[in-house]
Amino acid sequence: MIGRMFPQIRKLGVLLLLAGLSAMAEPVRVLVAYHSQTGNTKQMAEALAAGAASVEDVSATTKSIETVSKQDLEEADAIALGSPVYMGDAAAEVRAAMVRWSVEFGFWDSRGLENKVGAVFATGAMPSNGKELTMMSLATGLLQFGVVLVSPYGSLGASATTYKPDPGVDEAESKIARDLGRRLAEVAGRMKRGAE
Amino acid sequence: MIGRMFPQIRKLGVLLLLAGLSAMAEPVRVLVAYHSQTGNTKQMAEALAAGAASVEDVSATTKSIETVSKQDLEEADAIALGSPVYMGDAAAEVRAAMVRWSVEFGFWDSRGLENKVGAVFATGAMPSNGKELTMMSLATGLLQFGVVLVSPYGSLGASATTYKPDPGVDEAESKIARDLGRRLAEVAGRMKRGAE
Amino acid sequence: MIGRMFPQIRKLGVLLLLAGLSAMAEPVRVLVAYHSQTGNTKQMAEALAAGAASVEDVSATTKSIETVSKQDLEEADAIALGSPVYMGDAAAEVRAAMVRWSVEFGFWDSRGLENKVGAVFATGAMPSNGKELTMMSLATGLLQFGVVLVSPYGSLGASATTYKPDPGVDEAESKIARDLGRRLAEVAGRMKRGAE
Amino acid sequence: MIGRMFPQIRKLGVLLLLAGLSAMAEPVRVLVAYHSQTGNTKQMAEALAAGAASVEDVSATTKSIETVSKQDLEEADAIALGSPVYMGDAAAEVRAAMVRWSVEFGFWDSRGLENKVGAVFATGAMPSNGKELTMMSLATGLLQFGVVLVSPYGSLGASATTYKPDPGVDEAESKIARDLGRRLAEVAGRMKRGAE
Numbered sequence: 001m002i003g004r005m006f007p008q009i010r011k012l013g014v015l016l017l018l019a020g021l022s023a024m025a026e027p028v029r030v031l032v033a034y035h036s037q038t039g040n041t042k043q044m045a046e047a048l049a050a051g052a053a054s055v056e057d058v059s060a061t062t063k064s065i066e067t068v069s070k071q072d073l074e075e076a077d078a079i080a081l082g083s084p085v086y087m088g089d090a091a092a093e094v095r096a097a098m099v100r101w102s103v104e105f106g107f108w109d110s111r112g113l114e115n116k117v118g119a120v121f122a123t124g125a126m127p128s129n130g131k132e133l134t135m136m137s138l139a140t141g142l143l144q145f146g147v148v149l150v151s152p153y154g155s156l157g158a159s160a161t162t163y164k165p166d167p168g169v170d171e172a173e174s175k176i177a178r179d180l181g182r183r184l185a186e187v188a189g190r191m192k193r194g195a196e
Numbered sequence: 197m198i199g200r201m202f203p204q205i206r207k208l209g210v211l212l213l214l215a216g217l218s219a220m221a222e223p224v225r226v227l228v229a230y231h232s233q234t235g236n237t238k239q240m241a242e243a244l245a246a247g248a249a250s251v252e253d254v255s256a257t258t259k260s261i262e263t264v265s266k267q268d269l270e271e272a273d274a275i276a277l278g279s280p281v282y283m284g285d286a287a288a289e290v291r292a293a294m295v296r297w298s299v300e301f302g303f304w305d306s307r308g309l310e311n312k313v314g315a316v317f318a319t320g321a322m323p324s325n326g327k328e329l330t331m332m333s334l335a336t337g338l339l340q341f342g343v344v345l346v347s348p349y350g351s352l353g354a355s356a357t358t359y360k361p362d363p364g365v366d367e368a369e370s371k372i373a374r375d376l377g378r379r380l381a382e383v384a385g386r387m388k389r390g391a392e
Numbered sequence: 393m394i395g396r397m398f399p400q401i402r403k404l405g406v407l408l409l410l411a412g413l414s415a416m417a418e419p420v421r422v423l424v425a426y427h428s429q430t431g432n433t434k435q436m437a438e439a440l441a442a443g444a445a446s447v448e449d450v451s452a453t454t455k456s457i458e459t460v461s462k463q464d465l466e467e468a469d470a471i472a473l474g475s476p477v478y479m480g481d482a483a484a485e486v487r488a489a490m491v492r493w494s495v496e497f498g499f500w501d502s503r504g505l506e507n508k509v510g511a512v513f514a515t516g517a518m519p520s521n522g523k524e525l526t527m528m529s530l531a532t533g534l535l536q537f538g539v540v541l542v543s544p545y546g547s548l549g550a551s552a553t554t555y556k557p558d559p560g561v562d563e564a565e566s567k568i569a570r571d572l573g574r575r576l577a578e579v580a581g582r583m584k585r586g587a588e
Numbered sequence: 589m590i591g592r593m594f595p596q597i598r599k600l601g602v603l604l605l606l607a608g609l610s611a612m613a614e615p616v617r618v619l620v621a622y623h624s625q626t627g628n629t630k631q632m633a634e635a636l637a638a639g640a641a642s643v644e645d646v647s648a649t650t651k652s653i654e655t656v657s658k659q660d661l662e663e664a665d666a667i668a669l670g671s672p673v674y675m676g677d678a679a680a681e682v683r684a685a686m687v688r689w690s691v692e693f694g695f696w697d698s699r700g701l702e703n704k705v706g707a708v709f710a711t712g713a714m715p716s717n718g719k720e721l722t723m724m725s726l727a728t729g730l731l732q733f734g735v736v737l738v739s740p741y742g743s744l745g746a747s748a749t750t751y752k753p754d755p756g757v758d759e760a761e762s763k764i765a766r767d768l769g770r771r772l773a774e775v776a777g778r779m780k781r782g783a784e
Contacts, residue, residue: 086291086294086295086298087291087294087295087297087298087304087336087337087340087341088294088333088336088337088339088340088547088548089285089286089291089294089333089336089337090285090291091291092288092289092291092292092295093288095282095283095285095286095287095288095291096288098282098283098284098285099282099283099288101283102282102283108283111741114741115775115778117736122520126546126547127519127551127553128514128520128523128524128527128547128548128549128551128553129340129546129547130336130340130524130547131520131524132520132522132523132524132525133332133333133336133524133528135520136329136525136724137284137285137329137333140283140284140285140326140329140744141283141284141285143284143737143739143743143744144283144284144325144326144739144741144742144743144744145283146739146741148705148736148737148738148775149731149736149737149738149739150736150737151731151732151734151737153699153702153732153734154518154521154732155480155518155520155521155522155731155732156480156520156728156731156732157520159519159520161519164564165557165564172556172557187703187736187779189782190703190778190779190782190783190784191775191778191779191782192782193781193782193784194777194778194779194780194781194782194783195778195782196778196781284743284744307545310545311579311582313540318716322742322743323715323747323749324710324716324719324720324723324743324744324745324747324749325742325743326720326743327716327720328716328718328719328720328721329720329724331716332528332721336548339541339543339547339548340543340545340546340547340548342543342545344509344540344541344542344579345535345540345541345542345543346540346541347535347536347538347541349503349506349536349538350536350714350717351535351536351676351714351716351717351718352532352535352536352676352716353716355715355716357715360760361753361760368752368753383507383540383583385586386507386582386583386586386587386588387579387582387583387586388586389585389586389588390581390582390583390584390585390586390587391582391586392582392585478683478686478687478690479683479686479687479689479690479696479728479729479732479733480686480725480728480729480731480732481677481678481683481686481725481728481729482677482683483683484680484681484683484684484687485680487674487675487677487678487679487680487683488680490674490675490676490677491674491675491680493675494674494675500675521732522728522732525724525725525728528721529676529677529721529725532675532676532677532718532721533675533676533677535676536675536676536717536718537675
C-alpha cells in the first residue's frame with residue numbers, strides 16, 4: 001500500500017518538510033489582551049505570557065485591550081483575553097473591544113481570527129461573584145470569531161480572587177495562569193504545524 | 197386565639213390600612229431601561245412598558261440606558277433592563293451603566309436598589325447567538341444590586357430574534373414582552389403592599 | 393380624596409386585616425432542597441434553613457432533593473435549591489428533580505410554583521470550577537417555574553469552596569448561606585402579605 | 589541558516605513524513621454522543637456526523653450517550669456532545685454521563701480526553717428557553733476534561749428550536765450541525781497532524 005501511494009507520500013513529505021521549515025522559522029505568537037484598573041488582571045496577563053514564552057519557539061506579548069491593533073491580532077497565533085469582574089460580568093471595555101474587533105477591524109466579515117487558539121482569564125474581588133460569567137462572556141466572544149478554545153484542566157479559564165479571603169493574585173492563582181499560557185502556546189503550535 | 201391577640205391584630209389592621217392607603221396613593225412605577233441601535237430593543241422595551249401600564253395603578257416609562265438618572269432609579273419600584281446582543285453578549289453600554297449605577301450613583305454602597313423588582317430582555321440577530329448569555333449578564337447585574345428577579349414562564353427573560361428566520365420583532369415576541377411587563381408590575385405591587 | 397374613597401378604603405382595610413390575620417396564623421414556610429454526597433452541600437442547606445428560621449413566624453425544613461414530595465413543594469412559600477458541582481455544573485440528581493417536579497408532580501402545567509420565592513446555593517472543590525454555572529442552572533430551573541428569585545448582595549447565590557485553599561464549609565461561607573436564608577424568608581413574607 | 593540546521597531539518601522531515609503516513613493510515617475518528625427522547629437531538633447528531641464524515645479520511649459515529657463506552661471515547665479524536673433542554677438546562681442523563689466518564693471510566697485522573705477536539709449541540713422547544721445554557725453546560729464539561737472546543741461561526745454550538753415557531757429540526761438548523769461536524773473533523777485532523 002505504501003508502494004502504491006509512493007508519489008503522494010513523497011509529495012506529502014516535501015510539503016511537511018516545508019511546513020516544518022516554516023514552523024521552525026516563524027515562532028508561535030501569543031497575544032495576551034486584557035483590561036486592568038488595579039493591576040490584578042495585568043498581573044494574571046503577565047503570568048500567562050510568561051507561561052507561554054516558556055515554550056520553545058514561542059513569543060508572547062501582553063497588551064492593554066484598548067491598545068490592541070488590527071495587526072496585533074492578525075499576527076497572533078493565539079489570543080488570551082482577560083477582564084476584571086465589574087458588577088458580576090466582564091468590563092465594558094472588553095465588551096467594546098469585541099465590537100471594535102468585529103466591525104472596525106473587520107474580523108467578523110474577514111473571518112480573520114478563525115482557527116487561532118484562545119483562552120480566557122478573569123479576576124474578581126470575592127469568590128463566585130461573576131468570574132465564571134465573565135469567562136463565559138470572553139470565551140463566547142472568542143468562539144463567535146471562530147477561535148478554538150483551550151482552558152485549564154478542570155475549569156473554564158484562569159481566575160484570581162483578589163480581595164477576600166486574601167488580597168491580590170496569589171502564587172496558586174499565578175501558577176494556573178502560567179500553566180494556561182503554556183497550554184495555549186502548545187496547542188497553538190500544534191494547530192500551526194497541523195495546517196495543510 | 198383571635199381574642200388573645202386582639203390588641204396586636206388591631207395594631208396590625210391599622211398599619212395595613214395605612215399601607216393600603218399609601219399603596220393607593222402612590223402608583224407602582226416601572227422603569228424600562230434599554231440600549232438600542234436599530235430600534236428592535238426599543239420596540240421590546242415599549243411592549244414591556246405597555247404590558248406594565250396595563251396593570252391598575254401602574255405607571256411605566258421607557259428610557260435609553262444612557263439617559264437613566266439616579267432619580268429615575270430611586271423612584272422606580274421595578275426595573276426592566278434590555279440589551280441587544282453584540283458578539284454574543286450584552287452591549288458595552290449596558291455593562292458601563294451597571295458600573296455607573298454602582299459607583300457614580302452610589303447604589304452599591306447605599307443598597308438603594310435592594311428589593312426593587314427586576315426583569316430582563318434581549319434581542320439578537322440569530323437564534324441562540326447570545327440572547328441567553330446577555331440575559332444572564334443583565335440578570336446577574338440586577339441580582340447583585342439586591343433586585344428581586346421575575347421572568348416569563350419558561351425562560352429567563354423576554355427575547356426576540358430579529359434577523360433570521362424573520363426580521364424584526366414579531367407579534368409572539370412582543371406578547372412575551374408585554375406579559376413580562378404585566379408580571380413585573382404585579383410582583384412589584386405585591387412587594388410594595390407587603391412591605392412592613 | 394381620602395373622604396371620597398372612604399368606602400373602598402374601609403373595604404381594603406378589612407381585607408388587609410383578614411390578610412394580616414391569615415398571615416399571623418400561618419407561618420412562612422421555607423423548604424431547602426439539596427443534593428449532597430460528602431455533606432458540604434447539606435451543611436450549607438442547614439445554614440440557610442437556620443437563617444430563614446431566625447425570622448419571626450418562619451418555619452424552615454431541609455430535605456434531600458430525592459425525598460422532596462409534591463406536597464412539600466405545594467406547602468412551601470419559599471424554595472432554596474442547592475447542588476454540589478460535578479464536572480463543572482449541577483448534579484444529575486438535581487437536574488432529574490427539575491423534570492420530576494415538572495412532569496411527575498405536574499407543576500409545569502399547574503403553574504403551582506409560580507410566585508413562590510426562590511434562592512440557590514452550590515458547593516465545589518476549587519475556586520471558579522463551576523459553582524456559578526451550577527447556580528445559573530438552579531436559578532434557571534426555578535425561574536422557568538415562575539419562581540421569584542432572590543440572591544445574596546453581590547452574587548447569584550450562596551457558595552462554598554470545599555477543598556482548596558481550605559477544606560469544608562468555613563464560617564464566612566456559612567454566614568452567606570444564613571444571610572441568604574433570612575433574606576429569602578423576609579421576601580417570601582413580603583410576597584405573602586402583599587398577595588391580594 | 590537552512591544549511592546550518594540541515595541535520596535537524598532532515599530529521600524533522602523524516603518525522604513529519606512518518607506523521608503524514610500515520611495520518612494517512614489512521615482516519616480521524618469523530619464520536620457524536622447525544623441524549624434524545626423525541627428524536628430531534630438524534631437528528632441533529634446525525635447531521636453533525638454526516639458533516640464530519642464528508643471530510644476526507646474521517647469516520648464518524650453517533651451513539652446514544654447511555655451506550656458510549658470507555659473505548660469509544662479513547663478511540664475518538666473528536667467528541668461532539670448533544671442534549672435536549674429540560675427545564676432550562678441539559679438533561680440529567682448527560683450530566684450523569686460526565687460523572688461516569690470522569691469517575692467510572694477514570695478520565696479525570698488519566699487525563700485521557702485531553703487535547704481531543706470537542707463541539708456541542710442542543711435542541712429545545714422554544715426560542716431562548718435554555719439551549720445556550722445547555723450548550724454552556726456541555727462545553728464546560730468537555731473543557732474541564734481538557735478538550736479543545738470548536739463552535740459554529742457566531743455561536744457556541746449548533747442548536748435547533750423544535751416546537752415553536754416551527755416543529756422539528758429544519759434545513760437551516762441541520763446545515764449548522766453539518767457545518768459544525770465538518771469543522772470539528774477538520775480541526776481534529778489538524779490537531780492530529782500537528783502532534784509532535
